[in-house]
Amino acid sequence: xxxxxxxxxxxxxxxxxxxxxxxxxxxxxxxxxxxxxxxxxxxxxxxxxxxxxxxxxxxxxxxxxxxxxxxxxxxxxxxxxxxxxxxxxxxxxxxxxxxxxxxxxxxxxxxxxxxxxxxxxxxxxxxxxxxxxxxxxxxxxxxxxxxxxxxxxxxxxxxxxxxxxxxxxxxxxxxxxxxxxxxxxxxxxxxxxxxxxxxxxxxxxxxxxxxxxxxxxxxxxxxxxxxxxxxxxxxxxxx
Numbered sequence: 001x002x003x004x005x006x007x008x009x010x011x012x013x014x015x016x017x018x019x020x021x022x023x024x025x026x027x028x029x030x031x032x033x034x035x036x037x038x039x040x041x042x043x044x045x046x047x048x049x050x051x052x053x054x055x056x057x058x059x060x061x062x063x064x065x066x067x068x069x070x071x072x073x074x075x076x077x078x079x080x081x082x083x084x085x086x087x088x089x090x091x092x093x094x095x096x097x098x099x100x101x102x103x104x105x106x107x108x109x110x111x112x113x114x115x116x117x118x119x120x121x122x123x124x125x126x127x128x129x130x131x132x133x134x135x136x137x138x139x140x141x142x143x144x145x146x147x148x149x150x151x152x153x154x155x156x157x158x159x160x161x162x163x164x165x166x167x168x169x170x171x172x173x174x175x176x177x178x179x180x181x182x183x184x185x186x187x188x189x190x191x192x193x194x195x196x197x198x199x200x201x202x203x204x205x206x207x208x209x210x211x212x213x214x215x216x217x218x219x220x221x222x223x224x225x226x227x228x229x230x231x232x233x234x235x236x237x238x239x
Contacts, residue, residue: 005084005086005087005115006084006086006087006090006117006118007118007120008081008090008092008109008112008117009032009089009091009092010092010098010099010100010120011029011032011091011093011099011121012025012029012093012097012122012123012125013050013093013094013097013098014096015096015125015127015205015206015231016096016204016207021053021054022053024206028122030054033051034054034059036091037088037090038064038065038091039064039090039092039093040068040091040092040093041065041068041094042067042094042103042104043067043069044067047093048065050093051065066080068092068104068105068107077111078111080108081117084117085117096127096231097124097126098125101126102128127176127231130202130205130206131174131205131212131233132174134200134202134212135200135212135214136214137214137237138170138237139172141172142172142174146175146176147175147177148185156191159189159193163194163236164238166237167239173235173237174233174234174235175234179229179230179232182201182203183226183228185234186201186220186227189234190217193236194217195218196216196238196239197217197236197237197239198215198217198236199214199217199220199234199236200234201213202235
C-alpha cells in the first residue's frame with residue numbers, strides 16, 4: 001500500500017500556439033488529460049488553449065484551472081496541492097515546452113515531494129536542450145543561466161564573467177531573453193564577447209521558421225540579423 005496521496009502530472013506543451021498538439025506531443029497525453037481533476041498553468045490563456053486541444057466543451061467547462069507564476073506565494077503553493085493531498089489528479093504545464101525548467105513549477109514539485117504527493121511526468125521537448133543539440137557546442141558540460149540582468153552595465157559584467165567561466169571550465173553557457181529584446185541581447189553579446197568565442201542563436205524552435213546559427217563572434221559581426229520578437233535561446237562557448 002502506497003503512502004502517496006494524489007498525483008501531480010508534469011505535462012509537455014507545444015512551443016507555439018500554431019503547432020498541433022497531436023503532431024508534436026506524445027499520443028499518451030490525451031488519455032492523461034482526460035482523467036485530470038484540474039490543471040495548473042502559468043496563465044489562464046495557456047491553460048485554456050492546452051485543454052481545448054483534448055477536451056470537449058462540457059468536460060472543459062467543468063475542469064478547474066489554477067495559476068502558478070513567479071508571484072505565487074508559499075501559502076498559495078500549499079493550497080494548489082490541497083486537492084492532490086485529498087487524492088485528486090492534477091496536471092502542471094508551462095506556457096511552452098516542459099514544466100519546471102526555466103519555469104516556476106519546480107517550487108510546486110519540491111513541495112509535492114514533501115507532502116507525499118506522487119509526481120509523474122510525460123516526456124516532451126525543452127528548448128534549452130534542443131538548442132544545445134542543434135548548436136554544435138560542447139554538450140558534456142554546460143550551464144543554464146535563465147534570464148541575464150537587463151541593466152546594460154550589469155549585463156556586460158555578467159557576460160564577461162560567464163565567458164571567463166566558459167573558457168576556464170570548458171563549458172557552454174546557455175540563457176534566454178524576452179522576444180522583444182532578442183536583437184538588443186545579440187548586439188550586446190557581439191560588443192562584449194571575444195572575437196574567437198563561438199556564439200549560437202537558436203530561434204523559433206520547432207516552427208517552420210526555425211533557424212539555428214553558430215558562428216565565431218568575429219563572423220557574426222559580418223552578418224545581418226533580425227530576431228525582433230522571435231523566441232531565442234542564446235549559447236556561447238569560449239576558447
